[in-house]
Amino acid sequence: MNFLDYVASRWQSLLVDSYQHVSMVLQCIVLATIVGVLVGVAVYRSPAGAAIATALSSAILTIPSFALFGLLIPVLGLGVAPSVLTLVLYALLPIVRNTIVGLSTVDQPILDAARGIGMSRFGVLTRVELRLAWPAILAGMRVSTQMLMGIAAIAAYAKGPGLGNLIFSGLGQLGGANALNMAIAGTVGVIVLALLLDAVFVLIGRLTTSRGIRG
Numbered sequence: 001m002n003f004l005d006y007v008a009s010r011w012q013s014l015l016v017d018s019y020q021h022v023s024m025v026l027q028c029i030v031l032a033t034i035v036g037v038l039v040g041v042a043v044y045r046s047p048a049g050a051a052i053a054t055a056l057s058s059a060i061l062t063i064p065s066f067a068l069f070g071l072l073i074p075v076l077g078l079g080v081a082p083s084v085l086t087l088v089l090y091a092l093l094p095i096v097r098n099t100i101v102g103l104s105t106v107d108q109p110i111l112d113a114a115r116g117i118g119m120s121r122f123g124v125l126t127r128v129e130l131r132l133a134w135p136a137i138l139a140g141m142r143v144s145t146q147m148l149m150g151i152a153a154i155a156a157y158a159k160g161p162g163l164g165n166l167i168f169s170g171l172g173q174l175g176g177a178n179a180l181n182m183a184i185a186g187t188v189g190v191i192v193l194a195l196l197l198d199a200v201f202v203l204i205g206r207l208t209t210s211r212g213i214r215g
Helices: 003-009 011-043 047-061 065-076 080-104 108-116 121-158 164-172 179-208
Strands: none
Touching (some): 011 047, 121 179, 164 179
């Protein structure tokens, strides 16, 4: 059976795997964004705090994904839990770093003007600083999403959902019927979905960023 015939005969299961893959990645990006932005807000005014937060989130990326899954499986078991925690941890660095950079580069006269019209500290943060930092935060989310699309495939090692199961099954059965088709289908699926998600983030950026900030 050639590759196109394989896809045509199994398109429903491929769609399910693709949905699970994208769903897991997007949910992890949302969680990582909440955590990353909170960390960035907490430390961006402190050079030492910002350096520590960036260093810690960078250190996570030095851990091979297989090793991190292996460390979490004895604690969390197999399935969704170790997959989600691993992906969230790997997604933190771009979001934390870009949040800190975005908030730190807001012009001081803008903040002074906001305080001058009676805004509270919380109001300045939520209505001025975070809005101006949004393009940088979104860029961090975009980078993290692209990373997680590939790392999520390795979640199959921990019995996580998604296209990684096709890739692992295909590689584990090389030489058998449709083994290569399975591996190629999973790999191509990850690439296509990553490109589609990137386009979605570009569209979100255009819709949620004012022309003045984009310019």
